[in-house]
Amino acid sequence: MHDPNCVFCKIIAGAIPCAKVFESENVLAFLDIEPIEKGHVLVIPKRHWPCIMDVPVAAAEDIECAEEVMYLVRVVAKALCRDFATGVNVLQANGPCAGQTVPHLHFHVVPRIGCDPVQPVWRSGHGQYASDAERAGYATRIAAAVATIIKEEDLIG
Ligand code: AMP
Ligand code: ZN
Numbered sequence: 001m002h003d004p005n006c007v008f009c010k011i012i013a014g015a016i017p018c019a020k021v022f023e024s025e026n027v028l029a030f031l032d033i034e035p036i037e038k039g040h041v042l043v044i045p046k047r048h049w050p051c052i053m054d055v056p057v058a059a060a061e062d063i064e065c066a067e068e069v070m071y072l073v074r075v076v077a078k079a080l081c082r083d084f085a086t087g088v089n090v091l092q093a094n095g096p097c098a099g100q101t102v103p104h105l106h107f108h109v110v111p112r113i114g115c116d117p118v119q120p121v122w123r124s125g126h127g128q129y130a131s132d133a134e135r136a137g138y139a140t141r142i143a144a145a146v147a148t149i150i151k152e153e154d155l156i157g
Contacts, residue, residue, distance in 0.1 A: 003048045008104035012046050026065040027072050032108065036118055039085065039111040041076045045069045050103040051094040057153050069107065076109045085111035089120060 002009045010016040011030065018030035021041055032040040045065050049055050056062045077088045091108040093100035112118070129135040150157050 001047050003104070006048055006104050007102055008044050008106065009048055012044075021076065022072060024068065026068045029072055029076055036108070036110045037112070037116060039080055039083075041080070041109045043069060043072045043076060043107045043109060045105055049105045051100070052092065052105060053094060055105065057155055063155075069105075073107045073109055080109065080111040084113065086114045087112040089118075 002013070004010075007016060011018045012028055018028075021029040021031065023029075026046055027043065028046060029041050029043045032042050045068075047062070047065055055066050057066075073090055077090065080088055089108070089110045089112060091110060092106070110118070129138070
């Protein structure tokens with residue numbers, strides 16, 4: 001549940017300080033130490049799940065924790081917009097190839113004010129399909145894997 005070498009687990013344990021925004025039994029929100037913009041918040045579960053793929057869904061308490069994380073992302077986004085932001089980016093990386101540097105699941109909630117120079121990290125259109133058939137092939141493969149996992153986990157559908 002906790003990794004003694006994980007910086008976010010150390011923050012949860014109080015061994016490393018943070019600028020706390022909210023804490024409950026399941027979740028913690030605090031300011032990013034290298035903010036993209038002032039007010040950049042990280043929302044994390046208090047369980048050491050490295051990536052979103054690692055979130056377990058067998059036990060009710062894990063589902064509850066994961067739901068609370070998503071709820072808090074929403075509340076932080078609302079709070080930033082109620083205060084000073086005119087929008088937010090919610091960013092989330094899984095794995096080093098995706099830019100994840102801290103292997104403890106976290107959501108970046110980044111306040112935007114409309115005329116700031118920050119650009120989204122994604123580049124739309126970079127992965128254009130060579131043909132309609134190739135696009136259909138991706139949809140079919142991904143849909144099959146999604147259906148298999150949903151069947152395995154038996155949560156929805
Ligand atoms: P990612 O690259 O998505 O894994 O994001 C990790 C984030 O954690 C980065 O934005 C870091 O600035 C942030 N971070 C790392 N250590 C700390 C810390 N001690 N307190 C607050 N934020 C941190
Ligand atoms: Zn951790």
